[in-house]
Amino acid sequence: MSRTSVLDAPATTALRMDEVVLTYPDGDGRITAVDHVSCVIDRGRSLAVTGPSGSGKSSLLAVAATLTRPDSGHVWLSTRAGEVDLAEVGASRAAELRRAEIGIVFQQSNLVESLTAREQLEAMAWLGGRPSRARRTEVRERADELLERVGLGGMAGRSVGALSGGQRQRVAVARALVNRPSLLLADEPTSALDTESGATVIDLLLRTAREFDVALMLVTHDEAVARRCETRVRLVDGAVSAE
Template identity: 55%
Template sequence: MTATALTVTDATLTYPDGIGRLTALDHVHLHVTGGSIAAITGPSGSGKSSLLAVVSTLIRPDSGRIELETADATVDLATLTRREGAALRRSSIGIVFQQPNLIPALTALEQLEAMSHLGQRFFTSPVQRRETRTRAMELLDVVGLADQQAKRPAQLSGGQRQRINIARALMNAPTLLVIDEPTSALDTERGAAVIDLILTVARTRGAATLLVTHDRTHLHRMDAVYRMVDGTLSLEHPAHAAA
């Protein structure tokens, strides 16, 4: 398993607000090692989504460092250009959005296969296509949906669509997994199943995982729990001490 870690150091992010600036992230510090899950809670508008956007390279912070460490190199995500950030998201960052945002015309299998073709300028070889299909089928099996591979989103339940969303984020073997409110649209049983899946894939695949949630039901299962209030992040429960 490749050693990975996400380290956020003194990250600050502001937005224009009339004649002034609104602080979304106020000198945020965070460290998540590979295979562990850090949950972030807090009221709406407190900066949780801004933090996810920053660590996903979707927004560049005003200041601070966002370091993604692997066995090969350490990259400061805050310094990447848009093109470099997009390339890194395709290769090393898996994002699970609150809504699955699946492509209506594609089957469950095709949703995953499409991830391997993003950003490519040339047609892949038959061997590459077979390898991509094999990996997609393996991931569908991991999330318990191998028998649903030919179904399109409209034919699947909300829980099944969210599981495909997670499998899709894992398609390129990310070192960083960023998850936004994965259970918000699910009932209690399906939500618990999705959390079980996230815990399993994060720990067995060694991804440093950052999970934003309003649901406190499963926080005791996380490695650390942070709370965000007015852009300030504080440790609520350290590793294996959440209650």
């Protein structure tokens, strides 16, 4: 895809993946995890990535998260500073983008056990630099606002060890939003939760995408969850299926 075609895309486009290919070493050869996949997500909208186990869903998300660099293709992200091709950035710039522009929610909440719910968000906001007193106050207010939005306003000062699995995952969603990203990535975020807690987290993610004007890529094996997203991509053996 040419640079001109990206700039000509609608202003609401947050992520555009074009002909992405990702391979891994496999003995004397290589195995293709993502096979010429293209997709688009607009701000405020959600894309479900579905498919059987081993189909390349998490690999595609890892490329969008700058955790894995693709062999070829483009991954255009609309940031506050303009368009950037994630497939071309170095490790340092990728880490900076994950901190400022890309929120990630994993299968496990990956919270720091020694921190409170509020401190989880504050720690994410402080990565990359020592905050001023004014910045610390701003971040604390932001953290409390987000915890209130995810239904945990009364638990901001509580240790995450005292929270249920569903509550911990809601903290993880709030943490992913603390730096006002343009892209939110969720990799099977309910796989470790019971049905009721999982439904709450999915509701939260979809509502978050709309209310915070964030593009959401949601990897899921649950067809009922996928149907709730505005668009979807089904992968089979790394390629987009025609189903």
